[in-house]
Amino acid sequence: MSAPVTSIPTSNGSKKRTQTEPAAVRWLLISIALVFLTLFLALPLFAVFTQAFEKGLTVHLEALKEPDTLSSIKLTLITAAVTVPLNLFFGVTAAWAIAKFSFPGKNLLITLIDLPFSVSPVISGLIYVLIFGLQGWLGPWLQAHDIRIVFAVPGIILATIFVTFPFVARELIPLMEAQGKEEEEAALVLGASGLQTFFRVTLPNVKWGIIYGVILCNARAMGEFGAVSVVSGHIRGMTNTVPLHVEILYNEYNYTAAFAVASLLAFLALITLAVKTVAEWKVRQQLDNN
Amino acid sequence: MRLFKRQNNVLPGFGLTLGFTIFYLSVIVLIPLSALVFRTSGLTWGEFVTTVTAPRVLASYKVTFGSAMIAALINSVFGVLVAWVLVRYRFPGRRIVDALVDLPFALPTAVAGITLATIYSPNGWVGRFLEPHGIKVAFTPVGIVLAMTFIGLPFVVRTVQPVIEEIEIELEEAASCLGANRWQTLQLVIFPMLLPSILTGFALSFARAVGEYGSIIFIAGNMPMVSEITPLLIITKLEQFDYRGATAIACVMLLTSFSMLLVINLLQKWSRRYAD
Amino acid sequence: MGIEIENIHKQFGAFSALGDVSLSIPSGELVALLGPSGCGKTTLLRIIAGLETPDSGRILFNGEDTTRSHVRERRVGFVFQHYALFRHMTVFDNVAFGLNVRPRQTRPSKEEISEKVMKLLRLVQLENMASRYPSQLSGGQRQRIALARALAVEPQVLLLDEPFGALDAQVRAELRRWLRRLHDEIHVTSVFVTHDQEEALEVADRIVVMNRGKIEQAGTPDEVYEQPATAFVLNFLGNVNLFHGRKSQRQTQQGGQPADANVSGGVDDTQAVAYVRSHDIEIERSRQDATALKAEIRHIQKLGPAVRVTLAIEESGEFLEAELTRDVYQNLGLQQGEQVFVRPRQVRVFVEDYQI
Numbered sequence: 001m002s003a004p005v006t007s008i009p010t011s012n013g014s015k016k017r018t019q020t021e022p023a024a025v026r027w028l029l030i031s032i033a034l035v036f037l038t039l040f041l042a043l044p045l046f047a048v049f050t051q052a053f054e055k056g057l058t059v060h061l062e063a064l065k066e067p068d069t070l071s072s073i074k075l076t077l078i079t080a081a082v083t084v085p086l087n088l089f090f091g092v093t094a095a096w097a098i099a100k101f102s103f104p105g106k107n108l109l110i111t112l113i114d115l116p117f118s119v120s121p122v123i124s125g126l127i128y129v130l131i132f133g134l135q136g137w138l139g140p141w142l143q144a145h146d147i148r149i150v151f152a153v154p155g156i157i158l159a160t161i162f163v164t165f166p167f168v169a170r171e172l173i174p175l176m177e178a179q180g181k182e183e184e185e186a187a188l189v190l191g192a193s194g195l196q197t198f199f200r201v202t203l204p205n206v207k208w209g210i211i212y213g214v215i216l217c218n219a220r221a222m223g224e225f226g227a228v229s230v231v232s233g234h235i236r237g238m239t240n241t242v243p244l245h246v247e248i249l250y251n252e253y254n255y256t257a258a259f260a261v262a263s264l265l266a267f268l269a270l271i272t273l274a275v276k277t278v279a280e281w282k283v284r285q286q287l288d289n290n
Numbered sequence: 291m292r293l294f295k296r297q298n299n300v301l302p303g304f305g306l307t308l309g310f311t312i313f314y315l316s317v318i319v320l321i322p323l324s325a326l327v328f329r330t331s332g333l334t335w336g337e338f339v340t341t342v343t344a345p346r347v348l349a350s351y352k353v354t355f356g357s358a359m360i361a362a363l364i365n366s367v368f369g370v371l372v373a374w375v376l377v378r379y380r381f382p383g384r385r386i387v388d389a390l391v392d393l394p395f396a397l398p399t400a401v402a403g404i405t406l407a408t409i410y411s412p413n414g415w416v417g418r419f420l421e422p423h424g425i426k427v428a429f430t431p432v433g434i435v436l437a438m439t440f441i442g443l444p445f446v447v448r449t450v451q452p453v454i455e456e457i458e459i460e461l462e463e464a465a466s467c468l469g470a471n472r473w474q475t476l477q478l479v480i481f482p483m484l485l486p487s488i489l490t491g492f493a494l495s496f497a498r499a500v501g502e503y504g505s506i507i508f509i510a511g512n513m514p515m516v517s518e519i520t521p522l523l524i525i526t527k528l529e530q531f532d533y534r535g536a537t538a539i540a541c542v543m544l545l546t547s548f549s550m551l552l553v554i555n556l557l558q559k560w561s562r563r564y565a566d
Numbered sequence: 567m568g569i570e571i572e573n574i575h576k577q578f579g580a581f582s583a584l585g586d587v588s589l590s591i592p593s594g595e596l597v598a599l600l601g602p603s604g605c606g607k608t609t610l611l612r613i614i615a616g617l618e619t620p621d622s623g624r625i626l627f628n629g630e631d632t633t634r635s636h637v638r639e640r641r642v643g644f645v646f647q648h649y650a651l652f653r654h655m656t657v658f659d660n661v662a663f664g665l666n667v668r669p670r671q672t673r674p675s676k677e678e679i680s681e682k683v684m685k686l687l688r689l690v691q692l693e694n695m696a697s698r699y700p701s702q703l704s705g706g707q708r709q710r711i712a713l714a715r716a717l718a719v720e721p722q723v724l725l726l727d728e729p730f731g732a733l734d735a736q737v738r739a740e741l742r743r744w745l746r747r748l749h750d751e752i753h754v755t756s757v758f759v760t761h762d763q764e765e766a767l768e769v770a771d772r773i774v775v776m777n778r779g780k781i782e783q784a785g786t787p788d789e790v791y792e793q794p795a796t797a798f799v800l801n802f803l804g805n806v807n808l809f810h811g812r813k814s815q816r817q818t819q820q821g822g823q824p825a826d827a828n829v830s831g832g833v834d835d836t837q838a839v840a841y842v843r844s845h846d847i848e849i850e851r852s853r854q855d856a857t858a859l860k861a862e863i864r865h866i867q868k869l870g871p872a873v874r875v876t877l878a879i880e881e882s883g884e885f886l887e888a889e890l891t892r893d894v895y896q897n898l899g900l901q902q903g904e905q906v907f908v909r910p911r912q913v914r915v916f917v918e919d920y921q922i
Contacts, residue, residue: 033375044405097307120501122521127322182650190664194302204654223398225504243400262401269396
């Protein structure tokens with residue numbers, strides 16, 4: 001009565017493989033892969049930080065304390081603070097409808113939810129210009145009422161919502177599908193209400209999936225460049241997000257400042273990767289416990 | 291809703307959640323995207339064709355799709371290798387490398403762009419070794435391929451990796467019991483199983499590269515007819531207040547994206563054809 | 567509490583899962599729904615629970631129509647096939663769940679809940695597992711926790727979907743006996759679904775044999791075993807041998823009623839099939855009477871306490887399987903290839919085109 005009796009084989013990794021390539025081939029392949037990854041991934045990452053601190057910590061901090069930089073950081077934080085909760089709410093809602101129920105047109109709906117991923121970021125920005133811009137559908141009306149959407153903060157937020165739209169949903173849908181609805185049914189049989197079932201049974205089971213989706217959604221929301229670039233209008237200190245500010249500094253040949261600001265985003269990327277790795281591991285664990 | 295009959299399901303909230311899903315999807319994605327199509331329909335067919343087949347536009351297609359194709363090919367080869375090495379072999383630092391593969395997903399494209407441009411510029415860390423051999427990367431089409439390879443790599447790795455993980459040991463053992471050598475097993479058993487996912491990864495990587503903007507513009511040089519990508523051309527037209535031109539070209543891009551999406555969905559269906 | 571099931575229909579697309587099923591379950595009984603997979607037994611169980619809605623028909627609990635009432639209001643205990651334990655909760659929290667989600671007015675105090683949960687854990691003999699998580703338990707332990715969780719809400723009916731399906735043979739037999747004892751203790755009306763005839767025969771007060779969305783027979787274990795109403799029931803409960811259109815048997819039964827062996831009277835020969843259970847076949851060294859048939863032993867297989875003998879009947883070339891106890895087998899001293907005589911003790915004839 002001590003050790004758990006049943007253990008579910010989790011992944012093939014736990015089993016010993018007898019079938020493999022000769023050691024020399026193995027190490028050759030590993031080396032090629034590592035050289036490729038170093039050249040393409042590790043080197044750029046390393047370069048960001050090196051360039052950022054090239055002229056020392058003081059210069060680095062000076063660049064970050066610049067008012068335009070601070071205002072771009074503020075705008076990026078606002079954008080993420082609006083975008084992420086909205087898409088999180090949407091993702092959970094969509095996943096509940098799609099994963100726990102069956103209805104005609106389900107696959108089409110999933111494809112449509114994924115659509116923003118296959119649209120070029122430039123087009124993601126353009127469509128809002130076409131609707132809200134001066135020459136757009138609602139342009140004249142908006143101007144008459146003195147409402148600015150394009151080349152202003154609302155446009156930036158809209159474009160960001162569009163490009164980060166699928167993140168939470170596409171992570172949660174397969175996860176909730178894999179977990180089935182037996183536990184929810186069990187909760188209902190035991191007398192739980194719909195909301196009790198969701199908060200006490202469903203949510204804890206997909207917790208790490210949500211974290212995974214949110215962290216990726218956030219990374220993209222803070223880092224989006226193309227779509228935001230189209231709708232922002234590049235007004236310094238007003239409609240510049242951090243990535244746009246990096247572009248301006250770089251184009252002004254102010255490399256140290258550009259990389260200093262870029263290093264903030266790179267640091268965010270590293271945190272994202274770390275949380276993502278943990279979340280992935282947890283999700284896997286949760287599914288294996290099934 | 292009569293269409294969905296009575297749900298044979300005791301879980302609550304179907305109408306509400308599906309309703310909100312469709313509403314939000316329409317407001318954020320479907321209506322704005324349809325705006326693009328409607329705006330294009332304001333052009334006559336002749337105007338449309340002239341706009342999207344102008345020499346500068348054609349050149350941009352060539353640069354964009356050509357580079358994306360090369361980048362996707364490079365990624366297919368190295369992506370499969372990386373996935374294989376990560377799943378099958380044990381070496382120090384494997385987990386970190388595994389996490390690092392997603393860097394292009396997580397690193398903002400503008401950061402990737404300025405960094406790649408700096409490293410591969412003639413006096414950059416890598417560029418200075420290539421320069422004496424007459425190889426120019428930054429500010430040439432080669433730079434475009436480089437940036438596209440960077441952003442497309444995770445797509446191949448992450449599509450192929452789970453498929454390799456799921457290959458049962460028994461399959462390889464069966465093959466070798468039946469007298470196949472390692473190379474035959476790889477060629478006849480493993481590769482056919484991986485092929486659909488490799489093609490899917492290729493298509494995903496290609497689709498992403500075609501639409502990419504941020505990481506490319508810093509390294510491309512952006513010379514019209516030579517190294518100008520289509521997304522940049524759309525922005526240029528927009529900045530010149532040529533909304534019609536921008537919309538028409540965007541429409542072509544969008545149609546390409548949708549066909550790619552269709553191809554990817556078909557590929558994924560095909561890859562599941564032996565599934566239970 | 568008694569359950570009345572009246573004319574239940576259930577359709578899944580083109581597939582008719584249940585067709586006009588009516589059944590009455592008396593209060594306090596332990597009833598088995600027995601049948602092959604896809605026969606509709608789980609669907610029926612889920613309809614009783616309120617997890618599925620029937621297309622037509624009614625479910626009455628103690629004479630009261632519950633067909634339209636929500637699963638929450640039915641006060642049923644449901645044990646899922648794969649237990650559906652909440653993975654992120656401890657054993658204690660799993661069992662306490664049904665009490666914790668009650669509205670504040672009717673929710674027992676923390677102490678009462680704790681007391682009740684521990685009492686239930688003692689009942690299922692797992693009181694020292696309270697702080698474990700489901701993933702740390704064995705299959706049999708999870709099963710018992712699922713049962714304790716279902717009982718915590720004091721259900722009027724206990725419903726179990728393939729309760730022993732996912733367990734290995736030994737644990738299964740043990741839990742079977744334990745469930746029977748538990749039912750004798752608490753006497754709550756219980757329905758369980760199984761495809762294992764042995765399980766149904768051993769545990770249930772009544773067995774409902776189902777096939778293709780219909781009830782073939784409902785009765786006590788003795789009734790369904792001794793007087794099978796249809797060929798399907800006979801086949802499903804034990805190994806049987808078939809004789810096609812044969813007339814040589816003397817003592818036969820038709821539809822449970824003794825009838826003359828010469829079934830040709832009123833019955834088309836080609837449709838009549840005679841069935842003999844393999845342990846109802848006697849093997850003799852010499853011909854005792856005219857009902858015995860000459861046969862050759864083709865194969866002998868020892869299965870623990872029993873011995874299975876495959877015979878070929880000389881007259882027709884048909885193959886027969888007889889099951890003997892080891893004693894009988896040793897007394898006869900049978901050898902492969904020997905000529906013997908076989909005599910069916912009990913033959914049943916059904917007039918239908920049922921195919922195994």
